[in-house]
Amino acid sequence: MNPHASQGRMQAMVDAMTLSDLIPDCLRDGDCSAERLRACEAARRPHVTLLQRLADQQVFYWNTGNPGVAFLRDRVFRTLNRNARLRYQVLSTTAGLQMTEPFTLLDRVIAAGFLPDFRAGHRPAIPQNGGS
Structure with a gap:
């Protein structure tokens, strides 16, 4: 890991x-x-494998020297700070409560700040079986 x-x-x-x-x-x-x-x-x-893939993505964004990628990373961090739904998806996947990728393509566009998220304050319920 x-x-x-x-x-x-x-x-x-x-x-x-x-x-x-x-x-x-x-x-x-x-x-x-x-x-x-x-x-x-x-x-x-x-x-x-899912967790390894997520960690590889995190390393790419956190350690980037590319100003364009750093700009997007910082936008995503600001969005996650304000968006309970997306923040929950990341944290619940990392914690093992979900067994699927935390973001769809649309979620990635929203996280980058290019579209509004009308469900930003909505946090999905935790699945009863500990996974989805």
Whole structure:
């Protein structure tokens, strides 16, 4: 995990929880092979890949030396400061409450400040199953 997303420790704990569901059956069956443990990776890979992709995007924008990209980054930060809906989408994805990209293409245009967001004050409900 890229340290920019602050996800290493949290994802290690989720990995441990996922493995804790699998290990008793492996031990009971006497099969702790890599093949048997692949179920853990298969279960975790989609969310980890999403978080890695988000961290890579954050690094690109946070560490840019390009004035145009820095201008857009700063606009997005100002928008997120005022927009509860978009801020919630980013935070809930990072926290693992959503398993999908936080922004649609339209959300990206709104976050960059090019369109108004008439739902800016609306925060979606947290899904009951912990994911969407």
